[in-house]
Amino acid sequence: MKNLNAAIVGCGSIYKVHADALIELEKVKLKYVVDIREERAKKAAEEYNCSYLLKYEELLNKEIDVVHICTPHFLHSPMAVKFLEAGINVFVEKPLALNYQDGQNINAALAQSQAKLGVCFQNRFNDNNQQAKKIIESGKLGEIKGIKGFVTWHRSRDYYLKDDWKGFYETEGGGVLINQAIHTLDLMQWFGGQIKAVKGNIDTRVLNDVIEVEDTAEATLYFESGALGIFYATNTFSQNSPIEIVIDCENGSMRLFNDQLVINQGDNKSVFNADNQGDYKSYWGNSHHKIIELFYQDLLADSYENIVTAAEGLKTLTLIKYINLSAQNNKKFHLENESDY
Template sequence: MIRYGIVGCGHIAKKHVAAIQAVDGAELVAVCDTNENRLAEFAVDGVQGFTHIDDLLKTDVDVVCICTPSGLHPELTIRAAEAKKHVVVEKPMALTLEDADRMIEACEKNGVKMAVVHPNRFRPAVQELRKKLENGSFGKIGHANATVRWNRNQAYYDQAPWRGTKEMDGGVLMNQAIHNIDLLLWMMGEVDEVTSYHATRIRQIEAEDTSVSIIRFKSGALGVLEAAVTIYPKNLEESLSIFGEQGTAVIGGPTANWIKTWNFADVSEEEKAATIQRVEEDPFGVPGHQCIIQDMTEAIKEDRKPIISGDEGRQALSLVIACQLSAETGKSVKMADLARQPVVE
């Protein structure tokens, strides 16, 4: 059995508990939170509870799931790595590239694996889209569009002091849109340059609540990234659209779980209908967190990198950072300037 521990017993930790319980060969053995009331909800059925991560790290856990506010991810990940524990870290992996690089370096130096939680890759509609890209059905791609039009009202931000801050939350791109950004990059490949505009239009928060960016990919394709938490009165859509010379596809809905458009020169109407029906019968599929835990469990046993490694997580973070830099400076940002630098001993 691969033994898991969870640090941070907030809302997202419940998904990790369910995921660990659903995976053969995985077992939840310990949890940690500074709030004893929250801790008590999770430290049940033989699961040990700790109020300090150092005490959890002294146990025989193999993997630590970091489920704390985003700004705490780096130090907790590094501490776990130095204790020779593998790490599953929630999104975003960090709020700065310097911290992300320290996390990756700590895991490499200590011979442990790190997986970043980007569970949307495992959605059935997203998997179908990926297949069409891999088999070349789009032909030459012209452009892509990633959109997150959601509602996070003022009460959402007021319920915890870290929400909406630059230090712990990071803003709409970092906290809400980063999964969609991960999908955009997974489909479209590396980015060459980005130009962005940010604004805090409606919510009383420190970070941005609205963002629009223009992207040029290394392939030459263009992209538009739009994200907002100001949509009235509730979440409207999360979508990913790809447009090529021989194909047009749109994955959408309130979350990107449904095929909205599916037109390809090499796909018959019958095959198109069958694909859409297959997705609609099970739009959510196996929970993404379960897929992440399954993959980490197998990666340890097979001694390989997790599918969504620290380097993969850094790519999404890099684009967010580039967008933020562009918005702050009023200039385009070259992604090459944000490449991972070797750590000097």
């Protein structure tokens, strides 16, 4: 079985998590890092004992099997499409793309390619989230009646000013919805199943003089099963507090909060504690390594057993699209005609 040569495009804040995961994999070799800033690319190459390039297109002429896209959001789609057209596998950081249409472009290129694409929704692989998913699928708590997801984080003026692409629809695609709370939206639909409609609102409450995107969003998610989802996210809190997800079922409930899964069923209460803290930002968890390892296992086995597919990535972009449309038009939007659902 051949080894796989990998490259990382974009040496910003997240690339190191990918690089650290890659160097632990036996049948994978990190060959190149790419960044338009030579100083940053050179430093990354020295740290990980690989070569560096300044233009991602140069990878098309190299013997590369997989490219990790860790760039600003607006570059995800054009880069992914080029690599897929060249038959190179792609692992893309969230979001799949800048917006729904760009995500569709990736999906179209994927349909014509022999390569595979995975989306980095690593929180699906956190221990407690995996446990909650198994309990839902077992049916022991009965059907889901409701799900709530709350994200109350903090993003400062400096956070936006240090990167010229953040805070603008043209380059980031949005604010708290597409950058921070996208993981919670993904988990809510992963737990709850098909969503048929949304009604939501967005606003910019703080830093209006710095950003044009939303820093606060809320929505009601109407699931096909009849369950209701309550979603709230903001970047305006004074700290990055733990995300809370509550899943209310016919015969009990589950609460995911602060690396704990608490299961209440009648008079019985069970608590699972997961070690989801790695060496990186606390709210990232430690499941980047898990999802990357599983992605490469699937590549080597030529399977899609664990890959979070482009279609899954499109589901969150669909939700974000319709939350924004609902906010603009002040009405509920139905998703029945969307191919992703």
